[in-house]
Amino acid sequence: MNKQNSRNTTYIISVIITTALVLWAVVSGSTFEAAANAAFSFLGGNFSWFYMLAMTSFVVFAIWIGFFSKFKNIRLGPDDSRPEYSNVSWFGMLFSAGMGIGLVFWGVAEPMNFWVAPPDAVPGSAEAASFAFQKAFLHWGLHPWAGYCVLGLGMAYFQFRKGKPGLVSSVFTPLLGEKGVNGPVGKLIDILAIFATAGGIATSLGLGAMQINSGLNKVFGVPENKVAVFVIVAVITVIYIWTAVAGVDKGIKKVCDMNVVVAGLLMLICLAIGPTVDILCNLVEGTGNYVQSLPSSAMAVGAFSENPSWYSAWTVFYWAWWIAWAPFSGLFIARISKGRTIKEFVAGVLLLPAGASFVWFAIFGTMGINVGEKVGVEAAAEIASNTSTALFSVLEHYPLTTILSVIVVVLLCTFFITSANSATYVLGMLSSEGDLNPSNSRKFIWGVLQAALALVLMLCTAEGRGLNMLQTMSIVSAFPFAFILIFTMVSIVKVMSQDPAVRKN
Secondary structure (H helix, E strand, O other): OHHHHHHHHHHHHHHHHHHHHHHHHHHOHHHHHHHHHHHHHHHHHHOHHHHHHHHHHHHHHHHHHHHHOOOOOOEOOOOOOOOOOOHHHHHHHHHHHHOOOHHHHHOOHHHHHHHHOOOOOOOOOHHHHHHHHHHHHHHHOHHHHHHHHHHHHHHHHHHHHOOOOOOHHHHHHHHHHHHHHHOHHHHHHHHHHHHHHHHHHHHHHHHHHHHHHHHHHHHHOOOOOHHHHHHHHHHHHHHHHHHHHHOHHHHHHHHHHHHHHHHHHHHHHHHHHOOHHHHHHHHHHHHHHHHHHHHHHHHOOOOOOOOOHHHHHHHHHHHHHHHHHHHHHHHHHHHOOOOOEHHHHHHHHHHHHHHHHHHHHHHHHHHHHHHHHHHOHHHHHHHHHOHHHHHHHHHOOOOOHHHHHHHHHHHHHHHHHHHHHHHHHHHHHHOOOOOOOOOHHHHHHHHHHHHHHHHHHHHOOOOOOHHHHHHHHHHHHHHHHHHHHHHHHHHHHHHHOOOHHHHHO
């Protein structure tokens, strides 16, 4: 009875908080927006340094524990356990869940934005291009995956090797004890995880709906308005709830496999029809610049810049966004990683996706900047300013425009579905005491609430402020969870130091 009450407490409180946010935005969008913006200004203005330090600490920790620590050969499960999924399917699921629709949304728009408006370089210059790839690689490289790696590793270890529930609070057993984990502090941790997940996923769903609408407008002439966005979200919500209800093997895995195929096809075609030599050169040199400048770039908050607000608008937003995604991505990655060693886990979660992101941004960033060099900085700035249409606008300057645009729309839909159905599944687990197979009713409720939160953030705020509100929600929801990730590292080291596999050595 007590366990059931505990399970319902987390679930009920989380649903009430999320529903209250939705109703607040519907009833009084202006006050909701004002409150969110005030929180954003406070956090962005006073804690940018904290986000930088926290995210960099995750990178250092992940590399250390995966490749240099005495824990690297521990299996995430019994010593005789082996992975449940093939490397290809595992990578497809973790990559789709970890990056989702953001890659398609920002692939062209972000490097072009940096090229036309760098904070400390001449717009459109070679220095601006170098800066564009350096920062795009930073924002989508090791740092986001390190956060997922920290939490995912902790949850997989406690879940499969220690037999604990699939909850974020389980990771804190060495620090809080069983009583603390099962008490109010543990419940607060799980509620914060749910809140961060809902906020982070709402951001991605909103971005995806906006870009799908833009793609349909470019290809089929569908109008870009609130009605179209509502219909897109409604239709895809039905699909992602259905695939979440079907489960990991029957629903989520199949859509993620499709994601890898479609994304790979799009990249190969664009590599062939785009400025191939420039793409390869930018990939190689951009990677070199990323590695060389990583320590200073990862810590840059704009203290010595003529435009410090740039760092809050971009890097701080990204770090907060990735932190908000950590409970969802970390738990889902843990769910599919049973049987792997810590070294395998870190290599797969940290290094491979970062490399794939570099290739993605090298291809689409180069295509965008190449168009910018032809049309001029002012015209390129206009393309980049409309983020949801930037990719489609750039594709108009290359062969196979219609075919590529259709492939992009398909990819947007599959990424939308994989992000949302994975999050729906995870939210069901988090609100069901870590049950690996949460009830369909809970998955259904969370699926609807995610869609509702994304819609109100886009449609119930001031005209044209939808994207800003999505970003603001992500940063606000992520802040408390950053502390949870920091203490997760402490807990992991403490418990693994006592692992029998380590003592044998």
